[in-house]
Amino acid sequence: MPDRLLELTAYELAEKIEAGEASSREAAEIANARVEEVDGEVRAFLTPTPDLALERAGRVDARTGDRRFWEGVPLVVKDVLSTRGVRTTCGSRILEDFEPLYDASALANFGEDLVMVGKSNMDEFAMGSSTENSAYGPTRNPWDLGRVPGGSSGGSAAAVAAGEGWWGLGTDTGGSVRQPAALCGIVGLKPTYGRVSRYGLISFGSSLDVVGPMTRDVRDAALLLGAIAGHDPRDSTSANVELPDYLANLEGGVEGLRVGVITELMDERIDSGVREVVGRVAEGLEAAGAEVGEASLPHAYYALEAYYIIAPAEVSSNLARFDGVRYGPRAPADGVHEMYRETREAGFGAEAKRRIMLGTYALSSGYYDAYYAQAQKVRTRIIQDFRAAFSRYDVLISPTSPSVAFELGAKTDDPLAMYLQDICAVPASLAGTPAISVPGGLSEGLPVGVQLMGDHFTEPMLLRAARAAEQVADFAFTLKP
Amino acid sequence: MISEEQVRHVANLARLGLTGEEIAKMGTQLDAILDSIEKIRELDLADVPPTANPLNLSNVLRSDEPGPELSQEEALAPAPERVDDLFAVPRID
Numbered sequence: 001m002p003d004r005l006l007e008l009t010a011y012e013l014a015e016k017i018e019a020g021e022a023s024s025r026e027a028a029e030i031a032n033a034r035v036e037e038v039d040g041e042v043r044a045f046l047t048p049t050p051d052l053a054l055e056r057a058g059r060v061d062a063r064t065g066d067r068r069f070w071e072g073v074p075l076v077v078k079d080v081l082s083t084r085g086v087r088t089t090c091g092s093r094i095l096e097d098f099e100p101l102y103d104a105s106a107l108a109n110f111g112e113d114l115v116m117v118g119k120s121n122m123d124e125f126a127m128g129s130s131t132e133n134s135a136y137g138p139t140r141n142p143w144d145l146g147r148v149p150g151g152s153s154g155g156s157a158a159a160v161a162a163g164e165g166w167w168g169l170g171t172d173t174g175g176s177v178r179q180p181a182a183l184c185g186i187v188g189l190k191p192t193y194g195r196v197s198r199y200g201l202i203s204f205g206s207s208l209d210v211v212g213p214m215t216r217d218v219r220d221a222a223l224l225l226g227a228i229a230g231h232d233p234r235d236s237t238s239a240n241v242e243l244p245d246y247l248a249n250l251e252g253g254v255e256g257l258r259v260g261v262i263t264e265l266m267d268e269r270i271d272s273g274v275r276e277v278v279g280r281v282a283e284g285l286e287a288a289g290a291e292v293g294e295a296s297l298p299h300a301y302y303a304l305e306a307y308y309i310i311a312p313a314e315v316s317s318n319l320a321r322f323d324g325v326r327y328g329p330r331a332p333a334d335g336v337h338e339m340y341r342e343t344r345e346a347g348f349g350a351e352a353k354r355r356i357m358l359g360t361y362a363l364s365s366g367y368y369d370a371y372y373a374q375a376q377k378v379r380t381r382i383i384q385d386f387r388a389a390f391s392r393y394d395v396l397i398s399p400t401s402p403s404v405a406f407e408l409g410a411k412t413d414d415p416l417a418m419y420l421q422d423i424c425a426v427p428a429s430l431a432g433t434p435a436i437s438v439p440g441g442l443s444e445g446l447p448v449g450v451q452l453m454g455d456h457f458t459e460p461m462l463l464r465a466a467r468a469a470e471q472v473a474d475f476a477f478t479l480k481p
Numbered sequence: 482m483i484s485e486e487q488v489r490h491v492a493n494l495a496r497l498g499l500t501g502e503e504i505a506k507m508g509t510q511l512d513a514i515l516d517s518i519e520k521i522r523e524l525d526l527a528d529v530p531p532t533a534n535p536l537n538l539s540n541v542l543r544s545d546e547p548g549p550e551l552s553q554e555e556a557l558a559p560a561p562e563r564v565d566d567l568f569a570v571p572r573i574d
Contacts, residue, residue: 099559101555101558101559102551193536194538207534207535236541237534237536237538237541239536302520305517305518308514308518309521316495320495320496324561325560325561325570326556326559327559328561333571334571335573335574336572336573336574337496337574341497342498344498345497345498345499348497353497353503353507354507354511356497357488357492357495357497357507357511358511358514358515360491361483361487361491364494371522373531374521374526376532376533377524377526377529379531380529380530380532381526383532415513415514416513416517432534432536433535456535456536
């Protein structure tokens with residue numbers, strides 16, 4: 001039977017800790033016990049860190065004078081974020097025993113005392129939409145253990161849904177926070193590109209990658225965003241933009257807010273049950289005072305194509321660093337080129353190899369203009385589409401994912417079917433705009449995510465709209481399984 | 482269609498070893514993926530500037546000041562092989 005404290009949101013737990021009615025150590029014990037109880041089935045963690053969590057929680061409890069509100073709440077960390085001295089694999093054999101020498105900047109505000117439940121499972125190097133591309137086996141969806149949790153941040157999503165911690169961090173390149181959040185019935189926020197530092201986030205697509213909160217409700221997402229966001233001189237793509245108080249106007253409602261439902265992302269490619277839930281949430285927002293209309297992103301149809309050129313191109317470059325020289329295993333060989341080839345053949349899984357090949361091809365002599373340069377121009381068009389849409393609307397709405405959670409193994413032999421999971425998520429990734437997935441209700445007994453999108457750096461307004469959406473939705477967080 | 486020779490060429494550019502079976506499968510899968518992204522080649526985008534970074538940042542610099550960083554010992558610790566204070570690699574061929 002889960003502990004009573006486990007029923008609370010992260011914010012509510014932080015309040016209890018602040019009031020002295022609960023301790024961080026007690027919370028860490030509860031999270032550890034929950035991992036013991038359910039993770040044999042859910043398999044959300046690659047490296048649980050129960051002792052570290054207890055030790056650090058004890059230190060947080062001792063620092064009553066100078067600790068921040070959220071510090072004592074145990075956090076789940078995706079295994080793509082570097083954690084000093086704690087194994088960080090990216091779901092790959094090529095980093096099987098890798099212990100980073102520093103912490104990711106996104107974790108810096110938690111300092112030395114980050115109360116971490118563990119490192120969560122993911123598709124290898126964050127490439128995938130089901131967590132089945134992990135070299136260490138798939139995570140299961142806590143709603144139905146025969147189904148995928150989504151991906152690539154499926155471990156963090158499943159852990160939060162199962163109560164193995166109160167909140168988690170994921171990373172989103174083309175939907176990897178939002179889609180697993182949708183499939184596991186939690187909230188997932190992809191902040192504006194550059195809002196959270198990428199330093200220490202092991203790179204997948206450097207012009208797309210963003211660290212984001214995965215939480216039980218929108219208030220927790222606002223709280224966690226405030227903890228991880230900010231400018232970082234160590235990341236040249238980090239935005240030097242003032243950090244607002246994301247909680248200040250969260251409950252302000254949607255009276256007068258202009259909300260556009262994206263026509264192109266409500267067509268027959270989206271399951272009808274998913275469309276119905278999105279439609280009901282849009283109606284609910286209208287009833288709450290929003291002005292709801294139809295919006296258009298004319299190039300949305302091309303976003304997936306552009307994404308599957310740009311992201312692999314960046315992968316082929318970023319994954320070049322895994323060469324058996326500075327870290328990781330090395331295959332025995334007589335010459336350095338053979339060593340590179342053998343090390344990488346043994347270390348990378350099928351999807352990583354596929355994307356390295358696709359990206360290298362798209363960047364290679366004779367194909368660069370036809371694929372990569374063309375995709376970069378499509379990216380410009382998509383940004384222009386968003387600009388036009390945001391001149392009429394404050395917030396855009398669509399499904400997060402075209403379907404509810406699918407069965408394990410259903411798409412593993414068909415990369416294209418897997419890529420289609422990302423159709424609703426990639427436009428905001430290419431535009432670098434913030435987007436959040438909120439549980440909107442159920443279809444086929446499984447959670448459906450509603451995606452809300454705003455313009456660059458409008459997270460305070462976006463979170464306010466998402467808070468209203470969560471309140472009109474026919475859904476309440478409960479622990480699974 | 483991507484030929485087996487092209488797959489080998491690209492794998493060599495990426496310094497990626499592939500088995501014979503992987504090469505055959507890779508060709509088929511890359512073909513399918515490339516077919517699915519053919520649509521964007523139909524768009525006339527001659528006058529559209531490319532986007533490399535969604536925030537249009539360029540030439541971001543920080544001041545070049547010395548500060549505490551990793552020691553040589555720390556940086557070399559995860560290496561599979563070292564010689565003295567250097568990363569060691571097999572013969573450069």
